[in-house]
Amino acid sequence: MKPTDIADPDYFHKVVDCQWACPAHTPVPEYIRLIAEKRYTDAYMINWHSNVFPGILGRTCDRPCEPACRRGRVEEEPVAICRLKTVAADYKSDITDLLPQAPKKKNGKRIALIGAGPASLTVARDLLPLGYEITLFEKDALSGGAMRTQIPRFRLPAEVLDEELNYILDMGVNCRFGEEITSMRDILAEGYDAVFVGTGAPLGKWLDLPGHEEAKDNIHTGIEWLASVAFEHISSVGKNVLVLGGGNTAMDCCRTSKRIGGKEVSVVVRSGFEEMKASPWEIEDAMNEDIPILNFHVPKRYIVENGKLVAMEFEKVRKEIDANGRRQLIPTGEEPAILPCDDVLCAIGQENSFPWVERDLGIEFDQWEVPVLNKSTFQSTHEKVFFGGDAALGPDNIITAVAHGHDAAVSIHLLCEKQDITKRPNPLTNLSSQKMGIHQWSYDNDISADFRFAVPHADKQVTLNDINVEVELGFDEQLAFNETMRCLNCDVQTVFTDKLCIECDACVDICPTDCITFTQNQKEPKLRTNLLAPAENDEQDLYVSDLLLTGRIMAKNEDLCLHCGLCAERCPTNAWDMHKYLFNTAKAENACQS
Amino acid sequence: MQAEKYPRKTAATMSYINKPKFKHPQMQTNDIGLTRRDYEGTLTTLCGGCGHDSISAAIIQAAAEMSLEPHRVAKISGIGCSSKIPSYFLSKAHGFNSVHGRMPSVATGANIANKELYYVGVSGDGDSASIGLGQFCHIVRRRINMLYIVANNGTYGLTKGQLSATADLGSRTKSGEESQFDNIDMATLAIELGASFVARSFSGDKKQLIPLLQAGLSHKGFAFIDVISPCVTFNNTDFSTHGYKNTWENHIALSEVDFVPMREEITTSYAAGKEKEITLHDGSAIHLHKTGNDYDPTDKENAMHHINAHKKQGKIATGLLYINQSTADLHELQDTVDRPLNSLGDQELCPGSKALNDINNTFR
Ligand SMILES: Cc1cc2nc3c(=O)[nH]c(=O)nc-3n(C[C@H](O)[C@H](O)[C@H](O)COP(=O)(O)OP(=O)(O)OC[C@H]3O[C@@H](n4cnc5c(N)ncnc54)[C@H](O)[C@@H]3O)c2cc1C
Ligand SMILES: Cc1ncc(C[n+]2csc(CCOP(=O)(O)OP(=O)(O)O)c2C)c(N)n1
Ligand code: SF4
Ligand code: SF4
Ligand code: SF4
Ligand SMILES: [Mg+2]
Numbered sequence: 001m002k003p004t005d006i007a008d009p010d011y012f013h014k015v016v017d018c019q020w021a022c023p024a025h026t027p028v029p030e031y032i033r034l035i036a037e038k039r040y041t042d043a044y045m046i047n048w049h050s051n052v053f054p055g056i057l058g059r060t061c062d063r064p065c066e067p068a069c070r071r072g073r074v075e076e077e078p079v080a081i082c083r084l085k086t087v088a089a090d091y092k093s094d095i096t097d098l099l100p101q102a103p104k105k106k107n108g109k110r111i112a113l114i115g116a117g118p119a120s121l122t123v124a125r126d127l128l129p130l131g132y133e134i135t136l137f138e139k140d141a142l143s144g145g146a147m148r149t150q151i152p153r154f155r156l157p158a159e160v161l162d163e164e165l166n167y168i169l170d171m172g173v174n175c176r177f178g179e180e181i182t183s184m185r186d187i188l189a190e191g192y193d194a195v196f197v198g199t200g201a202p203l204g205k206w207l208d209l210p211g212h213e214e215a216k217d218n219i220h221t222g223i224e225w226l227a228s229v230a231f232e233h234i235s236s237v238g239k240n241v242l243v244l245g246g247g248n249t250a251m252d253c254c255r256t257s258k259r260i261g262g263k264e265v266s267v268v269v270r271s272g273f274e275e276m277k278a279s280p281w282e283i284e285d286a287m288n289e290d291i292p293i294l295n296f297h298v299p300k301r302y303i304v305e306n307g308k309l310v311a312m313e314f315e316k317v318r319k320e321i322d323a324n325g326r327r328q329l330i331p332t333g334e335e336p337a338i339l340p341c342d343d344v345l346c347a348i349g350q351e352n353s354f355p356w357v358e359r360d361l362g363i364e365f366d367q368w369e370v371p372v373l374n375k376s377t378f379q380s381t382h383e384k385v386f387f388g389g390d391a392a393l394g395p396d397n398i399i400t401a402v403a404h405g406h407d408a409a410v411s412i413h414l415l416c417e418k419q420d421i422t423k424r425p426n427p428l429t430n431l432s433s434q435k436m437g438i439h440q441w442s443y444d445n446d447i448s449a450d451f452r453f454a455v456p457h458a459d460k461q462v463t464l465n466d467i468n469v470e471v472e473l474g475f476d477e478q479l480a481f482n483e484t485m486r487c488l489n490c491d492v493q494t495v496f497t498d499k500l501c502i503e504c505d506a507c508v509d510i511c512p513t514d515c516i517t518f519t520q521n522q523k524e525p526k527l528r529t530n531l532l533a534p535a536e537n538d539e540q541d542l543y544v545s546d547l548l549l550t551g552r553i554m555a556k557n558e559d560l561c562l563h564c565g566l567c568a569e570r571c572p573t574n575a576w577d578m579h580k581y582l583f584n585t586a587k588a589e590n591a592c593q594s
Numbered sequence: 595m596q597a598e599k600y601p602r603k604t605a606a607t608m609s610y611i612n613k614p615k616f617k618h619p620q621m622q623t624n625d626i627g628l629t630r631r632d633y634e635g636t637l638t639t640l641c642g643g644c645g646h647d648s649i650s651a652a653i654i655q656a657a658a659e660m661s662l663e664p665h666r667v668a669k670i671s672g673i674g675c676s677s678k679i680p681s682y683f684l685s686k687a688h689g690f691n692s693v694h695g696r697m698p699s700v701a702t703g704a705n706i707a708n709k710e711l712y713y714v715g716v717s718g719d720g721d722s723a724s725i726g727l728g729q730f731c732h733i734v735r736r737r738i739n740m741l742y743i744v745a746n747n748g749t750y751g752l753t754k755g756q757l758s759a760t761a762d763l764g765s766r767t768k769s770g771e772e773s774q775f776d777n778i779d780m781a782t783l784a785i786e787l788g789a790s791f792v793a794r795s796f797s798g799d800k801k802q803l804i805p806l807l808q809a810g811l812s813h814k815g816f817a818f819i820d821v822i823s824p825c826v827t828f829n830n831t832d833f834s835t836h837g838y839k840n841t842w843e844n845h846i847a848l849s850e851v852d853f854v855p856m857r858e859e860i861t862t863s864y865a866a867g868k869e870k871e872i873t874l875h876d877g878s879a880i881h882l883h884k885t886g887n888d889y890d891p892t893d894k895e896n897a898m899h900h901i902n903a904h905k906k907q908g909k910i911a912t913g914l915l916y917i918n919q920s921t922a923d924l925h926e927l928q929d930t931v932d933r934p935l936n937s938l939g940d941q942e943l944c945p946g947s948k949a950l951n952d953i954n955n956t957f958r
Contacts, residue, residue: 074616439610446611502838504643504826505798509651512631513618533618550842560618569610572643572826 001524001555003546006495009429012581014540015558016491018081021068023403025427025585026050028065028081029491033443035084036484038477043088045098050584052122052168052402053147055160058086059472060151062279062397070488074513074560077452079487080475087480089160095167100129102171107131109416112192114181117145118398119389120198121168122405123412126588128171130413135192136173139180140231143169145200146390147398149227150249152256153468184357184385194384194412197371198401201352201390207244211302215309215344219302222249222347229256229467236261238342242312243267244299245347246276251286253345258289259467266339267293268312271329272319285471288457289464297337298329302344311340352391361385370394377421378408386411409588417592425586434492434578438569441578443492445565448485489563493581496554498545500575503552507567507576508532513560516567521553533557613637625661633658635682640675643830645797645823645838646745650682652800653714656807657684660855667712668704672697672726675752676718676745676823695726698733705738708934709925712811713740719760720750723778727759730780734787734816739923741810741817744780745797747825748773748836755828766833781915782901784818785894790921791817792897793851794912796841797824805853805880806914812853814875815923822910835908847913848900849891850883872917882914891917 006012014020018028027046034043047054061082069078109132113120116138124134142148143165147156169175181187187195204221206212212219218238222245228234241262243254246269257265267286269276273295276283287293297314304310314337317329352370357363364372364381371380371387378386388404390396414421434442456473463469475483508516514533521527527542528535535542535557543556568576617631633654638647657667667687669680673694680689688711692700701715722730722744733742748761757765760780761773784792791813795803803821810817822841824830830837835844852869856877872880882891890896897916904911924930931938 073619447614449615502643502826502830503798503842504645504824504838505648505651505800506643509647510613510638512614512616514621515618534620536620549839557618562614562616564611564614566611566613570638570642570647572641 001521001527001542001544001553003498004541004544006543009427009583011541012431012491012493013427013583015493015561016581016583017068017070018065018079019491019583021064022051023064023400024051024406025583026065027491027582027584029487029489030582031088032079032081032084032484032487033489035087036444036481038091040088040091041093041095041098044092044095047085047088048095048167049587051399052125052405053118053164053398054085055089055164056147056156057399058082058084058089059156059160059470060147061085061399064399070490071486074488074562075449075451080452080455080483083455083472083475084480084483086472086474087477090474091477099167100171102128103131105131106133107416109133109193110135110191111412112137112187112190112195114187114195114197115145115199115389115391116140116143116175116177117198117200117389117401118147119391119401119405119408120145120196121165122402123196123198123388123409124173125168125171126406126409127412128168128173130588132416134173136175136177137179137181137187138175138177141178143175143177145198149230150223150252152226152230152252154255154259154463154471155252157468157470182356184361184363188361188384192384193416194386196408196412197357197385197387197391198389198405199352199354199391201350201395203351203353205346205349205351207299207346207348209299209301211304211309214304214307215302218309218342219344219346221350222253222345223350225345226252226256229260234260239263240341241265241343241345242339242341243345243347245269245349246271246278246293247347247349248278248282249350250345250347251278251282253347254286254291255289256467257343257345258291258464262343264340265291267291268297268299268314268339269293269295270298270317271327272296275327289460294337294339296329300336303338309341309344311338312344313338350395352394374422376407376424377411378404379411379421383415406585406587410586410591413588413591419592425591427586428582428584428590430582431493431495431579434580435568441492441565443489443578443580444485445489445492445563445578447488447562447564448482450482450486452486453479453483490561491581491583492563492565492578494543494556494561494563494567495577495579496543496545496556497575497577498548498554500573501545501548501554502573502575503548503550504572506570506572510566510570512564512566513562515557515561517555517557518548518550518552519555520551521547527555531555531557533560535559610637624658626663628658628661630654630658633664633684635680635685638682640678640682641827643826644675644751645747645821645825646676646679647682648797648800649716649743649745649803649821649823650679652797652803652807653679653683655800656804656811659804660808660811662712662811666710667714668708669714669716670697670701670704671716672718672721673752674718674721674750675825676716676747677721679716679745680714695721695724695729697721698726698729701740701742702733702736702738705740706924706930708936709739709930710934713738714811715740715742717742717744718751719744719746719748719758719780723759723780727778731783731787734784734789734818737788737790737816737921737923737927739815739925741807741813741819743807743819743821745823746780746820746836747823747829748834749825749829751825751828755825760836762835765835766831767829768831769828779901779905780820781818782898784820785897785916788816788921789818789916790815790918791914792916793818793914794820794822794910796822796845796910796912798838798842799845799912802847802851802912805851808853808855808878809851809874809880809914812874812876812878813917814919815921841910844908845910845912846904848889848911848915849913851914852881852883854879854881872919875919880914880917889913891915894918
């Protein structure tokens with residue numbers, strides 16, 4: 001193998017598993033350390049710059065960082081990264097002085113943002129401080145998008161939502177709320193320098209089965225129903241409720257039903273429990289609220305009596321893997337299940353839809369009616385029109401919408417500065433030694449062996465009776481501190497200087513996880529299996545040195561390193577040192593680097 | 595506003611942290627359900643880069659692979675950095691850290707008392723070639739069934755780097771002191787005095803060291819391994835023959851050894867013509883790879899000749915240097931009781947006046 005180029009910004013970034021996995025590349029371990037030091041405000045601002053909605057995301061993020069967390073590989077459960085974000089948000093002091101200001105004097109460029117969800121708001125946040133004049137169109141009366149209309153208040157309190165939305169709106173956005181855009185032609189005619197479409201995926205799917213027409217009044221799509229509850233157009237539901245679907249929307253629907261009158265609320269899914277798309281913790285929360293989940297039930301028809309929905313019929317099936325390895329649902333031949341219900345909530349998916357974008361404007365759509373985009377600039381086939389969030393690539397999550405927003409803001413800024421928008425700015429990186437003394441580091445390398453701490457919940461009697469009471473109480477300061485101590489500081493990198501190595505094996509002998517091997521150079525696949533701890537995760541690069549005195553190389557399995565610094569402590573020549581690697585994606589403000 | 599942290603759970607008594615307990619997920623357990631990490635000792639207090647730590651690591655690996663039961667191992671040492679090594683492996687084994695140069699006496703006594711344990715003696719070149727040289731000679735001569743390791747760095751590390759008796763003529767320490775005398779070669783001395791297993795290795799070369807340790811542990815009789823183990827702090831100069839550089843460049847394996855544990859004996863076959871198999875008393879085996887020089891480790895004179903010939907050229911002969919499986923150990927020669935002394939009952943220890951009379955009668 002060729003020696004590793006650690007100057008490649010991706011190399012050490014990949015080692016910070018959580019940050020690499022985060023769509024917005026939030027510097028996770030850096031803020032976790034700040035929380036340990038009770039520097040909540042600083043921890044919050046690191047988050048705010050990366051992911052814009054720390055308090056919201058701390059409560060609601062899909063957490064792609066957590067399955068990636070190293071702790072899950074070397075112990076069992078990841079660090080509670082997401083809930084630590086909540087801690088930063090809840091315990092911070094007033095941050096208004098730390099927020100960027102929009103300059104009084106504008107730069108003369110006007111940008112239209114359509115839809116006031118996280119994607120558009122991120123674009124606004126990035127462009128306002130640069131002097132852009134931002135007009136934000138939203139069909140609803142309030143901003144927030146699905147964060148307001150879909151995510152129930154018992155998961156995300158209104159104060160948290162409003163606070164973080166206002167940080168952006170208060171910078172001076174020209175809000176045109178309550179205005180549904182029905183023609184892209186009209187918007188373009190207003191002469192904006194760029195238009196960003198962040199309209200989400202607002203189209204819920206129906207389950208069109210026999211009986212649908214008669215039962216229509218009591219069949220709802222999950223997302224429309226949740227929005228109606230959020231805006232208090234709906235405040236009750238029937239006694240028996242069936243929620244169809246196994247995703248997060250289904251979990252929000254069933255838990256909401258329980259709070260507004262549903263007594264017997266069940267979730268019904270076609271396939272197996274294990275195949276449910278909802279996050280494990282959301283399923284767990286629903287089950288904690290005594291909501292049964294029936295699996296292997298395929299819906300067949302709505303049963304209507306006297307013109308009113310009374311039940312649904314389901315065929316019972318089992319799973320089989322066919323010759324091609326595909327999952328098949330085979331009817332068991334049992335009697336169909338008849339489940340009584342007063343209301344049915346269909347939470348079986350949603351789509352983006354653009355009936356309001358005229359097809360003769362030069363904005364191309366593919367065969368699935370999805371806009372054709374450049375995946376890194378988010379530019380459509382119309383130079384001035386950009387898409388982001390769920391509108392761009394279909395329903396996803398808030399943090400992805402934020403990441404799109406940042407990228408689109410960079411593109412818009414480059415476009416307005418008449419630069420090539422495909423030349424993306426380099427990330428901002430910094431690598432610096434953490435050595436303070438022979439056995440002293442400026443980070444706490446004595447990590448805790450504790451298992452993950454659970455977030456305490458409020459009393460179920462209380463939360464089930466008031467839809468606005470937040471279920472999760474969040475970590476208190478002591479629990480939060482204990483949890484931070486589980487973080488392995490994966491951003492503190494082991495940096496190897498081959499010229500200094502005397503091949504004494506001190507690092508090999510001390511390393512708790514056998515990361516380091518001195519061996520003959522070989523082709524990568526062979527080298528990976530010949531390491532003391534074989535490197536099975538191909539996504540994580542090996543750290544490989546140049547030839548050493550004995551003609552061998554140092555090869556390190558980065559995938560299992562605990563960042564404990566013991567190799568560097570034992571190394572007699574400082575061939576190993578621990579360097580903190582800070583990585584931030586470039587935002588619009590850093591876009592014009594030349 | 596930087597507030598104070600909560601008090602730490604673990605008060606760090608040393609300046610560095612404990613080795614985290616996490617291990618790599620694919621780590622194997624051995625026949626008795628232990629992982630290599632279960633064979634560790636306390637965290638080392640030696641200088642980072644000291645060869646002695648690699649010897650600990652090699653012993654840990656060797657013992658884990660052999661599925662040794664830690665409670666069936668006794669570790670004995672003298673004084674010196676090298677004699678601290680037993681603290682850093684097999685914390686669940688028995689141990690005796692004795693006085694300077696006196697490890698052989700303690701090992702002999704222990705071995706006579708309980709012949710059923712594995713004895714691992716760890717000493718230094720100062721401990722065994724200076725103050726303890728006399729003791730060393732006698733334990734070899736008495737054929738104690740044990741593995742005797744000398745962690746040889748050509749210096750007294752613990753007392754800050756004086757030249758030891760194994761330092762080669764002309765070798766220089768970090769302080770600039772040059773050896774004016776010929777060295778004592780512990781390996782040839784051991785062969786000369788009747789050791790039945792003699793090897794030399796290098797702490798940096800675990801591929802070689804680990805099978806030698808395993809063979810030495812399995813060998814019945816006195817097994818001696820001289821391990822070049824650089825003192826990174828006081829004797830690792832470019833002018834030291836015991837430093838990393840010189841040892842990497844000049845150690846030459848007379849034979850390459852694979853160790854085949856007992857349980858694998860039937861399944862592992864050796865390549866005829868390229869390898870030679872030596873079956874040990876406990877049923878395990880050594881596979882000797884021919885290295886082109888047709889070295890025969892069962893020939894005593896030949897062994898001495900090769901070691902000296904290499905030395906003349908500034909080379910260090912390593913590998914299995916000499917093995918003789920037909921030597922009886924002390925217990926066999928003295929026809930001692932079959933069982934450990936602590937398992938004997940009153941009746942056996944005090945057989946009564948009739949037995950005494952019978953013994954006395956044999957002298958009349
Ligand atoms: C029930 C449910 C629960 C969810 N829970 C989570 C969660 O816990 N965590 C998570 O990360 N993600 C969650 N999501 C997904 C997440 O909400 C979205 O991925 C995210 O909000 C997408 O952001 P966006 O900015 O692209 O669009 P949205 O947030 O959908 O915002 C789009 C906005 O555009 C407005 N709009 C649409 N069309 C027009 C128009 N023509 N004119 C004017 N305005 C218009 C809409 O009213 C809306 O306000 C959930 C989704 C659902 C349905
Ligand atoms: C009776 C006695 N004399 C002298 C000493 C001082 N002393 C301690 S260790 C040592 C030499 C150790 O050298 P070596 O055995 O080579 O061990 P190393 O530290 O080099 O590993 C000496 C002379 C002592 N502890 N006891
Ligand atoms: S241990 Fe810490 S730094 Fe490492 S992946 Fe997990 S949260 Fe991130
Ligand atoms: S920091 Fe060094 S010693 Fe610690 S786990 Fe990583 S490679 Fe091993
Ligand atoms: S002084 Fe030398 S022998 Fe002693 S611990 Fe340090 S390096 Fe090892
Ligand atoms: Mg010594």
